Structures are given as C-alpha cells and as structure tokens.
Amino acid sequence: MELVGKVAIVTGAAQGLGRAFARAMIQRGAKVCISDQNVEKGNTSCVALRKELNTADVNFVKCDVTQQDDMKNMFDDTVRRYGGVDIVVNNAGIMNERTWSSCVDINLKGVIQGTLLALEHLQERGGVIINISSIAGVVPVAGAPVYTATKHGVIGFTRSCSVNPKVKAANIRLACLCPTFTDTPILDMTDDHFTSWSSRQNLWKDVEQLGIMKVETVAQGFIQLLLDKDNNGAIMTISPNRGIQTKYYPKARM
Ligand SMILES: NC(=O)C1=CN([C@@H]2O[C@H](COP(=O)(O)OP(=O)(O)OC[C@H]3O[C@@H](n4cnc5c(N)ncnc54)[C@H](O)[C@@H]3O)[C@@H](O)[C@H]2O)C=CC1
Numbered sequence: 001m002e003l004v005g006k007v008a009i010v011t012g013a014a015q016g017l018g019r020a021f022a023r024a025m026i027q028r029g030a031k032v033c034i035s036d037q038n039v040e041k042g043n044t045s046c047v048a049l050r051k052e053l054n055t056a057d058v059n060f061v062k063c064d065v066t067q068q069d070d071m072k073n074m075f076d077d078t079v080r081r082y083g084g085v086d087i088v089v090n091n092a093g094i095m096n097e098r099t100w101s102s103c104v105d106i107n108l109k110g111v112i113q114g115t116l117l118a119l120e121h122l123q124e125r126g127g128v129i130i131n132i133s134s135i136a137g138v139v140p141v142a143g144a145p146v147y148t149a150t151k152h153g154v155i156g157f158t159r160s161c162s163v164n165p166k167v168k169a170a171n172i173r174l175a176c177l178c179p180t181f182t183d184t185p186i187l188d189m190t191d192d193h194f195t196s197w198s199s200r201q202n203l204w205k206d207v208e209q210l211g212i213m214k215v216e217t218v219a220q221g222f223i224q225l226l227l228d229k230d231n232n233g234a235i236m237t238i239s240p241n242r243g244i245q246t247k248y249y250p251k252a253r254m
C-alpha cells in the first residue's frame, strides 16, 4: 500500500505510540486525523507535528473511544475534511488493574467500536485496520491479568473479522500489532494501578529483563505491517530480543 494521499485516523494519538504512528504515516505522505480524549495534549501534538513535518495534512479531533458519539464524529469529520478514510489505527489504551472496567471499556470495547465503524466506512473503497494489542495479547502476564485479557480480546476480535468473507470481498485488511515494553508515559505506573491480584513489582521485573524499546522501533514495524498488502489476519510482535516477527495462527478446525 502506497501512503501518499491516503487518509488515516489514529485514536489515542496525543502522545506515545499513537503519535509516533501518525508521524510515520505523515512522513510518507498520508493525511492523518489524530484523536484523543486529552484535548490539550492532542492540540499541542498536532501543532508540533505540523511544524516539524511542515505540513497542513494533520488535524486533531477530540474523541473518547468509550463515547459512541465522539467516535462517529471522528469518522464524519475526517470524511468531510479529507473526502474519505483508508486506514484506521485503534490505538487508545490504558493499563489499570484497579479501574479494570475502564480498562475493558477503552482497550477492548473501544477497539471493537472503532473497528465496526471503520468496516462501515471502508466497505466501498477498501482499506486497512490496524488494532494495537500487546505482547500481553499472546502470552499470560501474572502482573496484569485484566490488561492481558483485553489485549487477548483485541487479537481474537481482529482475527475473527479478518476471516469474514464479506471483509475480504470488500478488500479490507485487518492486522494486530503486539509490542513489548516501549518508552511512553504508560510505563509511569504507580502501585495505585494494581490490586492484590496484580503486581507492579512483577511487571517491573519483566521490564528489567526484556528492556524498553523506542517508539521509533515500534513505528518501523507498524509501517511494515501497514504496507504489506498480503497480511490479512497477521499478528506482528516486536521485542528487543526477537525483533519484528509476523505470525499467522491456525484459522479453525484444529
Ligand atoms: N508502551 C508500551 O509499553 C506498550 C503499549 N501498548 C499499547 O499501545 C497503545 C498506546 O499506548 P502508549 O502510547 O504506550 O500509551 P500512552 O499512555 O502514552 O498513550 C495512550 C493515549 O491514549 C489516550 N487515551 C486514554 N484513554 C482514552 C480514551 N478513553 N479515549 C481516547 N484516548 C484515550 C491517552 O490520553 C493517551 O494519549 C495502548 O493500546 C497500549 O496498550 C502495547 C504494548 C506495549
């Protein structure tokens, strides 16, 4: 897929990985709507990206992924502004075992809602949906069971959509990105984010063992996932020791 002139939406893009994905797409000629529930950071990032990349092809829309009206407005605004949508990146996510219900609402229900709206918008012209999971989407993580459940859910949902014949006929591709720890504000966890059935200490041991990647490393894998025309249903993992790996799991009837 060539990115010049393509229109992309990224949720949770005011900072961290979402912002890095937006930046990488703009650099390759895409027009990008960055959205976030944080209006101040979203606007600041939008202005910074315009300045740094010398472009007007990036805008900010306020969108809390738990709010259906916000999500609909984000798509409608993008269509009005750029004439359509080609790429949707469902990235917004949090890590909080204590407010676990909001973790499910944002990480899983937000991705489902974003994907369903994306499928509607892409059905006439085709396109790509990238859902951001985590390495916690493919391995058990004792320190963060709810977060891990949401990320497994993202993979199950995305792969199920990818094998739907209607999705294939509409020339829509879906894939998941699963990084290990990456240097973003999500790592600034305190004990308040955990319960007695989860543990910051355990996760921190994993961080120390695995190391922390730069957002640019993950953005590189993201662009590879986006550009590969033949990867519907793919799960890409990225880690410091194993690098970028694309995996295809069995479809059914094992
Ligand atoms: N940084 C890491 O180590 C890894 C992160 N991920 C995933 O990558 C995605 C992005 O995370 P990071 O950039 O690291 O985190 P981050 O905390 O830096 O950025 C997350 C963004 O999502 C926004 N957000 C939170 N709730 C929202 C809501 N209800 N609606 C809209 N936006 C909302 C925040 O305002 C923030 O701008 C998440 O889904 C996360 O689970 C996956 C693997 C590793």
Ligand SMILES: CCCCC/C=C\C=C\C(=O)C/C=C\C/C=C\CCCC(=O)O
Pocket (backbone or CB within 6 Å): 095, 133, 134, 135, 136, 139, 141, 179, 180, 181, 186, 187, 189, 200, 201, 203, 204, 206, 207
């Ligand atoms: C105290 C630091 C907490 C950081 C947690 C915040 C964000 C997590 C982001 C991730 O998505 C990564 C999450 C979990 C990975 C955990 C363990 C990986 C073990 C991988 C392996 O065994 O191969």
